Amino acid sequence: MAEKRLLLIDGNSIAFRAFYALYKSLDRFTNAEGLHTTAIYGFNTMLDTMLAKVNPTNALVAFDAGKTTFRTEMFSDYKGQRDKTASELSEQLPFIHDLLAARGIQSYELKDYEADDIIGTLACQADQAGYTTTIVTGDRDLKQLATDQTTVAVSKRGVTEVDLFNPVKIHETMGITPIQIIDVKALQGDASDNYPGVEKVGPKTAQTLIQDYGSVEGVYDHLDEVSGKKLKEHLISGKENALLGKKLATIIRDAPLTIGLEDTKYDGIHREELIAFYEKMNFQSFLNRMPMTDGEPKPVAESEAIKYTELTEDNLDQLGDLSGTVDFYLEMIDENYHTSAINGFAIGQDGHWFVSRNASLIKRQEIRGLLENSEVKKDVFDAKRTYVGLRRLGVDLKNVDFDLLLVSYLLNTNDNSNDLGKVAKEHGYQQIPTDEAVYGRGAKREIPMDDLVFFEHLARKLKAVADLRKQLLNELDRHEQTRLYYDIELPIAVILAQMEIEGITVQAETLEAMGSKLSERIAELEQVIYQEAGEEFNIGSPKQLGHILFEQMGLTPLKKTKTGYSTSVDVLEQLAAEAPIVENILKYRQITKIQHTYVEGLLKVISPTDHKVHTRYLQTLTQTGRLSSVDPNLQNIPVRSDEGRQIRQAFVPRHKGWKIFSSDYSQIELRVLASISHDQNMQDAFKNGEDIHAATARRIFGLSSNDEVTPDLRRQAKAVNFGIVYGISDYGLSKNIGISRKDARTFIDKYFAEYPDVKKYTEDVVKAAEETGYVETIAHRRRYLPDINSKNFNKRSFAERTAMNTPIQGSAADIIKIAMIHMQEALKDYQATMLLQVHDELIFEAPEEEISQLEKLVPSIMDSAVHLDVPLKVESHYGDTWYDAK
DNA sequence: GGTTTGCGA
DNA sequence: TGCATTCGCAAACCA
Numbered sequence: 001m002a003e004k005r006l007l008l009i010d011g012n013s014i015a016f017r018a019f020y021a022l023y024k025s026l027d028r029f030t031n032a033e034g035l036h037t038t039a040i041y042g043f044n045t046m047l048d049t050m051l052a053k054v055n056p057t058n059a060l061v062a063f064d065a066g067k068t069t070f071r072t073e074m075f076s077d078y079k080g081q082r083d084k085t086a087s088e089l090s091e092q093l094p095f096i097h098d099l100l101a102a103r104g105i106q107s108y109e110l111k112d113y114e115a116d117d118i119i120g121t122l123a124c125q126a127d128q129a130g131y132t133t134t135i136v137t138g139d140r141d142l143k144q145l146a147t148d149q150t151t152v153a154v155s156k157r158g159v160t161e162v163d164l165f166n167p168v169k170i171h172e173t174m175g176i177t178p179i180q181i182i183d184v185k186a187l188q189g190d191a192s193d194n195y196p197g198v199e200k201v202g203p204k205t206a207q208t209l210i211q212d213y214g215s216v217e218g219v220y221d222h223l224d225e226v227s228g229k230k231l232k233e234h235l236i237s238g239k240e241n242a243l244l245g246k247k248l249a250t251i252i253r254d255a256p257l258t259i260g261l262e263d264t265k266y267d268g269i270h271r272e273e274l275i276a277f278y279e280k281m282n283f284q285s286f287l288n289r290m291p292m293t294d295g296e297p298k299p300v301a302e303s304e305a306i307k308y309t310e311l312t313e314d315n316l317d318q319l320g321d322l323s324g325t326v327d328f329y330l331e332m333i334d335e336n337y338h339t340s341a342i343n344g345f346a347i348g349q350d351g352h353w354f355v356s357r358n359a360s361l362i363k364r365q366e367i368r369g370l371l372e373n374s375e376v377k378k379d380v381f382d383a384k385r386t387y388v389g390l391r392r393l394g395v396d397l398k399n400v401d402f403d404l405l406l407v408s409y410l411l412n413t414n415d416n417s418n419d420l421g422k423v424a425k426e427h428g429y430q431q432i433p434t435d436e437a438v439y440g441r442g443a444k445r446e447i448p449m450d451d452l453v454f455f456e457h458l459a460r461k462l463k464a465v466a467d468l469r470k471q472l473l474n475e476l477d478r479h480e481q482t483r484l485y486y487d488i489e490l491p492i493a494v495i496l497a498q499m500e501i502e503g504i505t506v507q508a509e510t511l512e513a514m515g516s517k518l519s520e521r522i523a524e525l526e527q528v529i530y531q532e533a534g535e536e537f538n539i540g541s542p543k544q545l546g547h548i549l550f551e552q553m554g555l556t557p558l559k560k561t562k563t564g565y566s567t568s569v570d571v572l573e574q575l576a577a578e579a580p581i582v583e584n585i586l587k588y589r590q591i592t593k594i595q596h597t598y599v600e601g602l603l604k605v606i607s608p609t610d611h612k613v614h615t616r617y618l619q620t621l622t623q624t625g626r627l628s629s630v631d632p633n634l635q636n637i638p639v640r641s642d643e644g645r646q647i648r649q650a651f652v653p654r655h656k657g658w659k660i661f662s663s664d665y666s667q668i669e670l671r672v673l674a675s676i677s678h679d680q681n682m683q684d685a686f687k688n689g690e691d692i693h694a695a696t697a698r699r700i701f702g703l704s705s706n707d708e709v710t711p712d713l714r715r716q717a718k719a720v721n722f723g724i725v726y727g728i729s730d731y732g733l734s735k736n737i738g739i740s741r742k743d744a745r746t747f748i749d750k751y752f753a754e755y756p757d758v759k760k761y762t763e764d765v766v767k768a769a770e771e772t773g774y775v776e777t778i779a780h781r782r783r784y785l786p787d788i789n790s791k792n793f794n795k796r797s798f799a800e801r802t803a804m805n806t807p808i809q810g811s812a813a814d815i816i817k818i819a820m821i822h823m824q825e826a827l828k829d830y831q832a833t834m835l836l837q838v839h840d841e842l843i844f845e846a847p848e849e850e851i852s853q854l855e856k857l858v859p860s861i862m863d864s865a866v867h868l869d870v871p872l873k874v875e876s877h878y879g880d881t882w883y884d885a886k
Numbered sequence: 887g888g889t890t891t892g893c894g895a
Numbered sequence: 896t897g898c899a900t901t902c903g904c905a906a907a908c909c910a
Contacts, residue, residue: 540907542890561890563909568891593892597906624902626895633904636894644893669895669901719900726900736900794898805901809895813902839895839902 006126006264007056008119009047010137011063011107015096017138018042018159019089025789026088028770031282039092040099040281046136046159047103054134058126058264061100062118065109071248073112078248081194095281102273106264110255116142117252123150124253125261136162141190144181144251146170175211183216186245197245198238200230216246271428284773284784304431308346308353308459310451316366322349325377325401326370327466330359330389331458333439333447335418336631337385338500338614342393343447346458349466353459357451359393368395377401379465381420383490384619387497404465406489407472409620410481413783416620424464427472432464433457484779484814489619492817495824495834496617496627503612504634504835504845506602510650515599518591525588532581539588542567553579590643598638598647605632612654617837624806625781625813626839635838637882651882653845659878661832661851662885663858664841666873667692668812669725675868676778676807677761681754686870693718699754700747720747724758725808727801762804769803777810778866779818815872816840819865826861830854843882851878 022029022038029038051059071078100107110118119135123145126133133150135142143165146152153162170178187206189197197206209226213219219226220239226232235242278287309318328347334340342359347367361367370376372395379402380386390397408423409416415426421434438457439445448454476482530536533552537544546565550557555575559566569586576582605613615634617627629635637651638644653660665671670692674682685695694709697717703709709717719737720728734744752759766788769775774784783806787795816837823834823842832846832854842862846854859874866872879885 538908540891542908544908563889566890589892593906597893597904601905618903622902626902628903630904633894636892636904638893640894664895723900726902729899731899733900741899797898801900809901812895841895 004058004126004129004131005054005056006122006131006133006261007050007054007059007266008122008133008135009050009059009061010115010119010135010139010142011061011096012115013138014046014136014155014159015039015043015089015093017155018046019086019092021159028789031280035095035281036088036092037095037281037283039089040095041283042159043096044099044283044286046155047099047105049160050134050136050153050162056134056266058131058261059105059266060118060122060264061105061107062115062122063107063109064114065111069112069114071114075195075244075248077194079193082192099277101270102277103269104267106259106266108257108259110257113252113255117255118257120145120251120253121255121257122261122264123147126150129261131261141181141185141249142251143170144178144249146178174207176207180210180215182246182249182251183210183214183219185249186216186242187219189241189245190249193248195245195248196238196241198242199234201234201238205231216242275428282772284786287773287784306353306431306456306459306463307351308348308355308455310455311347311354311356311358311361313361316361316364319347319354319366319370321352322347322370323376325349325379327379327462328371328386329381329420329458329462329465330362330386331447332385332389333445336616337388338392338616340389342389344454344458346462348459348462353462355455355458355462357454362390362393362395372396372398374398379404379469381405381423381461381465382418384493384497384500384617387494388501391497391501400490400493402465402469402473403490403493404468404472405620406493407476407485410485410489410781411472411475411479413623413625414786418620420461420464424468427468429464429468431467432460479782480780481782484781488779488814488817488821491821493619495820496619498824499834499836500614500616502833502835503607503610503614504843505610505612505652505654506606507650507652508603508606508611511599511603511647514646514650515595515603518595518599521591522588522595525584525591529581529584529588532579532584539585540592545585549575549579549581553581555579555582590641594638594644594647598644602632602647602650615836622813623783623802625777625810625817627813627837634836645883648883649881652880655845655847658845658847659851659880660882660885661844661846661854661858661876661878662841662882663862663874663876664838665812665816665862666875668815668840668872669808670721671868671870671872672778672808672811672815673725673758673761674870676811677755677758678869679755679757679761681756682758683870693721696721696751696754700750702750716747720751723748724751724762725805727762727804765807766800766803769799775803775806777807777814779811779814781810781814783810812840815865816842816862819862822861822865823858826857843885854878 019039019042022042026036026038029041030036097107108118119142123133123135127147127149131149135145135150135152137152138155140154143152146165146167148167152165154165155162167178176184184206187198187201187209188203189195209219213222219235223232223235226235275287326347326349329345330342331344332340333343344355344357345359345362346353346355348354371378371390376399378397378400380400381403382405383400383403387397404423408426415423417423419435421432424432438453439447476485526539529539533548537548539545543564545567549555549567550565555578557565558571558574572582572586602613607614613632615629616631617629619627621628638647651660671686674686685692693714697703697709697713700717700720701713716737720733723733728748730741730745730748733748734741765775769785769788773788774782776782785799785803787799788803790796790799820834820837820842827834830850832844832850834842834844836843842858844854855876859876862874863872877885
């Protein structure tokens with residue numbers, strides 16, 4: 001038989017605790033209508049914690065039913081001292097009831113009784129029925145309800161931390177049984193409930209008396225044995241109070257409840273209702289955590305049966321009825337859609353789902369006609385993937401309208417799974433299992449042999465896309481992200497697909513020649529290092545290297561990692577003077593990095609058919625809106641050291657006589673900062689075409705206009721500029737430019753003094769994040785920061801830095817995406833082709849005769865992509881290889 | 887699969 | 896008091 005676990009919550013007491021726990025944040029926690037939400041928020045936090053802890057089968061929250069109870073009947077001053085409940089709290093109580101309803105938790109109150117009595121009665125019934133019960137309260141008096149099966153959890157300062165009491169614990173701490181708590185309280189009285197008890201008898205005396213005589217009655221039966229003349233007198237005169245106190249303090253265990261245990265069944269949240277409630281309360285962090293609340297027993301929706309038709313050569317005519325908006329899904333088992341097998345597809349609309357393993361059917365006019373028809377809207381999951389896959393079949397997908405993956409990413413960058421089933425579940429849709437569940441994972445991942453399994457999964461995927469369309473597009477609209485989606489992200493998906501398919505030519509011979517030379521150097525360095533170490537070891541193993549350097553050779557370990565000594569560059573650089581081996585290790589690291597990651601790595605991914613590499617840009621991954629690049633990553637090809645930079649010599653135009661042409665934004669992030677902060681001083685520097693780092697150096701080092709800005713001062717100012725963008729600390733800055741922490745603090749203070757509106761921006765954006773739970777870019781790209789109000793310093797600080805950085809980095813990402821869209825349109829008249837994007841840089845290949853036009857065209861499009869308060873500056877370079885485009 | 891290291895903006 | 900600049904990808908090592 002299943003275990004029965006009952007969770008009983010003292011509603012008023014917890015609401016009260018929650019309210020005062022967040023009292024200091026009262027003004028920060030309000031919803032759009034100005035309702036304070038501290039108690040609701042705290043209450044919900046407690047629910048999350050306790051539900052996870054108890055995993056109850058039954059739950060109930062008890063409330064007090066108004067001012068008068070049988071206790072006030074008995075003693076008119078009962079609780080008479082209490083201040084009126086703060087209006088900021090009482091206004092929240094109705095919403096706590098709504099919250100409970102949405103969470104599927106029964107709430108209950110009973111006229112003339114307090115919450116305690118409801119809890120006492122149910123706990124008593126539960127004990128008899130064999131439940132394990134947990135009572136959550138802020139009121140220590142409820143400890144009297146503890147039994148072997150019932151634990152009382154009393155919340156500590158906050159609402160999530162609790163002290164647990166069972167009879168054993170109570171005996172250990174007070175030397176009495178739970179029931180005797182009533183007697184102790186009767187003697188000592190209760191200031192908050194406003195009854196007096198016996199004069200001069202406090203907790204200590206009361207406890208000792210009850211330990212000795214068992215109960216109030218016991219004390220009076222043995223009054224002559226009580227030591228202390230005064231005490232005896234007080235006891236005699238206070239007898240009536242003591243007996244009254246006992247009645248008041250006793251929690252009723254047989255209240256006339258109109259419900260029973262069978263009414264407390266807990267089956268998990270009402271998802272839609274709860275989402276709506278969170279939205280109304282502006283509880284972004286809870287919204288973000290919705291998918292993660294796996295600890296709760298969610299109703300596992302029995303998937304409804306789904307009907308579908310297998311498409312064959314012979315029934316393609318059935319697609320003739322499709323019009324308007326068509327749902328389409330292309331299945332490719334491997335992550336890399338440039339090379340993956342194409343395993344099948346699904347197409348249909350409005351309950352008519354067609355599936356097939358035979359991808360070549362897509363080329364048939366009945367299907368191709370729909371996909372290529374720009375009058376027919378298409379709904380898909382992952383537009384870019386679908387474009388590339390279809391292009392491999394010779395089909396040009398047109399007019400994608402709804403991309404479940406892309407919309408889901410824009411709505412919440414945290415939910416960035418690529419698995420349709422997972423994404424659907426994030427949005428409360430249960431009718432589709434994950435790919436992992438159907439296809440397996442890792443080495444076992446494969447398309448099911450069984451048609452029934454595979455086809456059903458395809459059909460369900462298609463239905464999920466169709467079913468989620470309306471809900472998600474509405475949400476997009478509520479986020480004011482409709483334009484971001486239709487004007488930026490959907491067009492950029494097409495352009496990225498084109499760039500990926502085009503690829504960039506990489507000369508294997510060039511890399512191979514470099515590889516041979518590097519191998520020689522590596523072998524030489526190895527010998528020298530072994531010599532210096534006095535033995536052979538694996539230089540690439542941080543563990544073995546640490547052993548050699550710090551144990552064998554006795555160098556000073558400057559930093560430790562989780563697992564041992566750190567041997568990172570900054571450590572080794574500081575040790576370089578101590579032993580010549582260190583320089584050689586640094587060189588060895590640098591060369592092997594180039595060899596393994598770039599020479600060998602790139603050789604592995606050059607396509608043998610076209611001698612190109614075809615990266616994949618991940619459009620729905622980063623938290624800021626940037627792209628990332630994989631297989632290979634073409635956004636981190638070396639450039640800073642010349643040895644690394646030479647890798648770029650292998651990147652060449654696809655035709656002889658063509659050039660590589662590159663344009664990059666100069667200091668785009670600082671310009672964005674100057675614009676969104678409205679800082680006049682920083683804007684002036686950009687408007688006057690000044691070198692921003694030199695200008696900053698002048699300001700923070702207090703140089704006069706004729707003083708020379710030395711390269712070192714400029715370097716330091718540059719570090720401060722970058723630090724500001726990333727949300728700096730004095731510690732980080734001091735480490736970065738090798739100055740004392742105090743000096744770093746001075747620099748930052750001076751910086752904020754010189755750029756006062758930058759300071760204001762950082763404060764404002766954090767404050768806005770605290771209130772709304774998210775930050776936004778200029779194009780309304782949104783990032784939720786669930787940790788922004790965290791009590792954990794680390795988490796909160798990280799969220800604060802992110803709040804400052806994301807609008808800057810993300811707006812820069814918006815800008816270059818807009819530029820790319822304009823660029824691709826303009827290039828229709830040219831042979832030149834856009835090949836790569838590296839965050840603030842676009843790389844093209846073009847015939848030499850177009851170069852002079854590109855030198856005007858590309859910067860003019862890039863710098864007019866958006867209108868900021870400061871000009872955007874673009875620099876261009878070109879050459880025979882990527883290396884030479886400098 | 888996690889850790890350390892190092893490449894880019 | 897603590898902690899201590901953002902966003903990424905990929906390699907080798909090691910359990």
